[in-house]
Amino acid sequence: MSLRLYNSLTRKKEDFVPLQENRVGMYVCGVTVYDYCHVGHARAGAAFDTIYRYLKHLGYEVNYVRNFTDIDDKIINRAKEKGIPWQELTEQYIQAFYEDMGKLNIELPTIEPKATDHIPEMIAMIASLIEQGKAYDKDGDVFYSVHSFDGYGQLSGKNTDDLLAGARVEVNEDKRNPLDFALWKKSKPGEPEWESPWGLGRPGWHIECSAMSKKYLGETFDIHGGGKDLIFPHHENEIAQSCGASGKAPVKYWIHNGFVNIDKEKMSKSLGNFFTIREIYKRHHPEVLRLFLISSHYRNPIDFSEKNIEDVAKVLTRFYEGIEAAEEILQDKETPSLGDAVRSCTFMQKFEEAMNDDFNTAVALAHLNEELRKMNTLTQKKKSGPDGGGDLPISLAALKKAGNVLGLFYRTPKQFQSEMFQLKNRELHLDTQKIEALIAARNTARKTKDWGKADQCRDDLNTMGVVLEDTPQGTEWKIK
RNA sequence: GGCACCGUCGCCAAGUGGUAAGGCAGAGGUCUGCAAAAUCUCUAUCGGCGGUUCGAGUCCGCCCGGUGCCUCCA
Known part of the structure; x- marks a missing residue:
């Protein structure tokens, strides 16, 4: 192949x-x-x-x-x-x-x-x-x-012939044929210019x-x-x-x-309906934009909309959360050279097959999604017992490697989450202390099994735009 | 007018001859005090009509709808 x-x-x-x-x-x-x-x-x-x-x-x-x-x-x-x-x-x-x-x-x-x-x-x-x-x-202009x-x-x-019939070709008396185009342009006063055998001008x-x-x-x-x-x-x-x-x-x-x-x-400058990249960055994470841009095949048109890019933000978040969980459970255990195992794993084969077909990033990403699901399952297995999830290191390494080829996953999950948080928090202006206080109150209520009060705290947080996640390590929160 | 391209599940998006990848949203299950996250299961016959073929989303024709290039432009 x-x-x-x-x-x-x-x-x-x-x-x-x-x-x-x-x-x-x-x-x-x-x-x-x-x-x-x-x-x-x-x-x-x-x-x-x-x-x-x-x-x-x-x-x-x-x-x-x-x-x-x-x-x-x-x-x-x-x-x-x-x-x-x-x-x-x-x-x-x-x-x-x-x-x-x-x-x-x-x-x-x-x-x-x-x-x-x-x-x-x-x-x-x-x-x-x-x-x-x-x-x-022709008098200092050169035409092809x-x-x-x-x-x-x-x-x-x-x-x-068709081009000529199109008749939208610029009329220029100096051209021998209307289709001829400029190789060198004679400069007008005050314009940037370079010396040439045909006089001062520019290319x-x-x-x-x-x-x-x-x-x-x-x-x-x-x-x-x-x-x-x-x-x-x-x-x-x-x-x-x-x-x-x-x-x-x-x-x-x-x-x-x-x-x-x-x-x-x-989208084009002449139509005036364009967004600059930096405008987008005010609302969306750059990596989300990148994933959005490669989530359809490079030759097809893509429609830019808030809805579409927000869907992509969810996808990228899921990837980073999966990577984070896998990395946490594997900790720093130096994974010995996995090169060969990664190169030959089924997922990498599929990834390359997709990319070999005219750089089909859309299909490649489908395989990344499948691998993510598999990796999440391995992470769970690993959590429930030291014997489970044996292939997790390979899965993680392969996923990251394929992601890197697409220009993704080059941040740490923590970095990504923190950047996403800042972006989302620009509008919400959350009061972190208040959130932590509510979480503490909820956990106190939970200890006494006062579920009504605990749920009330969570509902309050929810209306603020905060979702909770109870984990064995404690309660974590993030912006919806 | 000439030349290209596109129309696939509610939304996004692959698939160019052999009985429709993936994601978002949705429904149900596992887990959870309940949730969340994760995971499992479920949800389309491909704009319309006709043709070629054993067999078509996938080729051909026509029609409908949309876009691009023909002028600077990623």
């Missing part, structure tokens, strides 16, 4: 065979840094982070490149609005990106190139395209000649990915990813440029993640 993945280029699931044995080159389109990340960015981040982690889990050495687009019209405009230099703006949002994505437990890629650090590489590629007659300079590339439209399933959007992927991964590499919305025109144009320059198809497998919807409608 080996990895199969859906290739947007062929619209089929294919066996994954990297160009070099055991090594994977992967390029994922990052963000344009002119604003805070929204949930859609979070989804792409989580999807490709999970793919990255799983490839490493399979033993591949992954060279993972994710760029920052730090020069573009939106950046220039936003900096102008704010009255700050564009470099300051991009730096600010790059920092915010790391904060937001870091909380989502997104691992750092191998390399994170910025567009503005690669102007010479882009200029070289543009020059090569002009030399080959595939691009032309779409007619020079036969394969244009293959990725997005479009043909040039077009698409060329950065072609130039940087070539630099770090070579002319042909294994995986290129991004959101579905990038298929056209961005990735289509990227193929045209890269292929035009090198004569080779740049990418073997194209992977695109689905959108996050709000009320069944795409």
Whole structure:
């Protein structure tokens, strides 16, 4: 059983065979840094982070490149609005990106190139395209000649005639063909600019990915990813440029993640119906957001709603409680190297089978849920006698390992619970002392078997939003 | 207008030819003073119609409903 993945280029699931044995080159389109990340960015981040982690889990050495687009019209405009230099703006949002994505437990890629650090590489590629007659300079703007590339439209399933008939193409007198796109843009006064053979200007959007992927991964590499919305025109144009320059198809497998919807409608900046990640963090735990994002398959749309994310919070809480109980009963008993046992256990086999099928995290999570139930049963057995629950260490280790591949369970249960408590308590503002007092009163009543009074205390707590749990170690409480 | 995609239990969500994973919610049992937690059991024939097939949620056609891309966008 080996990895199969859906290739947007062929619209089929294919066996994954990297160009070099055991090594994977992967390029994922990052963000344009002119604003805070929204949930859609979070989804792409989580999807490709999970793919990255799983490839490493399979033993591949992954060279993972994710760029920052730090020069573009939106950046220039936003900096102008704010009255700050564009470099300051991009730096600010790059920092915010790391904060937001870091909380989502997104691992750092191998390399994170910025567009503005690669102007010479882009200029070289543009020059090569002009030399080959595939691009032309028009008064300081340089355009790619779409007619020079036969394969244009293959990725997005479009043909040039239809695109022209679409008639929504920008009218630009300077272009020989309306479909031609900018490789280099002549600068206007006051705009950021770089010297080039065609005069002062800045690169077009698409060329950065072609130039940087070539630099770090070579002319042909294994995986290129991004959101579905990038298929056209961005990735289509990227193929045209890269292929035009090198004569080779740049990418073997194209992977695109689905959108996050709000009320069944795409969330996007242009529609104005987006939530930033940091807004979400005010109400929900980052790990809950991550679990929410990977609880459906990466290619399907997901609908973002409070109800859906709250359901997920319950699930994650259950996992952490199960892990906590198992860890408590096993205590610090050093579990000898369980590597082989974990790797070969039935659950891990099922987990990998699911992930091998185009990174099916939804099915993988179903297996995690089954394993959690099994582990809870083992914990109970262990509690009721030292001879029971013999496989508990393996179950626990396997569950955590699989969770880690999905970017989950990286906190201690205590940390998670405390963070969840703080989040929930923001609205409730519970008086801990009062709660403890009520619990003490209840326990006194219970000793004298004054059940009426004991239940009254519990009811009072309940209306405050507190639920009790009587355990052999005493009474514990948590927010409903 | 062109090109894609989606419609599975009350809700979320897998499943692309062989008699529907998982989660939330719900019902019942075990445990508990009663609860809670945990655990066990139960709850769908897959938008509609027609077709292909021994057999279809899964392929084909039509219809209904919804979305995306074609313009910056994860």
